Amino acid sequence: MIIKILGTGCKKCNLLEENVKKAVTGTNADVQVEKVTDLGEITGYGVMSTPALVIDDRVVSQGKVLKPKDIEGFIQKLG
Template identity: 45%
Template sequence: MEIKVLGTGCQNCKALEKAVKEVVAEMNLQANVEKVEEIGKIVQYGVMLTPGLVINGKVKVSGRVPSKADIKKMISEEQ
């Protein structure tokens, strides 16, 4: 599973990255969690507001930090 956290390093971006890593650990998943900070790469996903969350190539969230329960649900949908 490929998970990308899109963001330039703002507080919300860091919060989303932390939450995603916690959820992956709690779910005992084999997942590659990558932080994407380059504006050009973020825009390629069509994300104009950060933070963004991309799971297996699909943009799941843009412009907000979802709850851990929401992150778990999004990951489960892609398994």
């Protein structure tokens, strides 16, 4: 599973990245976490509001900071 955090490095983007790392630690899933800051790549996902969360090339959230528990749910559901 590949999880991407899309954002330009703002406070909310960094917080989402921290929450993703916490969520990954709470699961036994084989997960690779990447941070995407390139605006061209971000808009390529159709995202207009950051931070956004992409799991295996599927946008699951945009414009908000998810809590680790919510991210764990996505990992279990999509994993």
